[in-house]
Amino acid sequence: MILGVVLCGGKSTRMGQDKAGLVHEGRTWLQIMTGLLFACGVDQVSYAGRPDLPSGFSDRFPGIGPLGGLLTSIETAPANTHCLVVVPVDMPCLSVICLRELVETCCLSMVPVHFQPTPLPLALPLRAASRAAITSAAHAAVKSGGYSLKRLLHGLGGIELPDPGGNILQNLNSPEDLAILPRN
Structure with a gap:
């Protein structure tokens, strides 16, 4: 199984409002990221830091940023998960093509995969040995x-x-960042 996780438990301090609920072209950023994950081939999507959502869960390591959400995602992933695909909620310009490349590369190589220069989005192999090594390192x-x-x-x-x-890997963290969003 390929599990997708949206990291959406941050405080959104610079944005001044919950980024998951921001709307672009009629969909919330949370809906955009969920749709991208399903479009790239994940079987199930969970929401790190959002226990209020179906398939959402609390961050077991609050206050330490994406690493806490990632570690909680690894520890709560079903045993039959062979690949974990992690995206931040604040990257609405991300493309399905990029995510597919991450998933395909991870599934073929069975090593962690991400784009330069940013650690997110990323795909992690979660077969038994790799899950143990990644969990231990985290x-x-x-x-x-x-x-x-x-x-x-x-x-x-x-x-x-x-x-x-382009802006594909751009995190949008403040109202000023919204200017890069494409308009149709």
């Missing part, structure tokens, strides 16, 4: 206070795909 990062997802991925090795360019 717990060690949390314990040491090193909450950098990028540093964790660097330590795990894996594949960094080339930056697809």
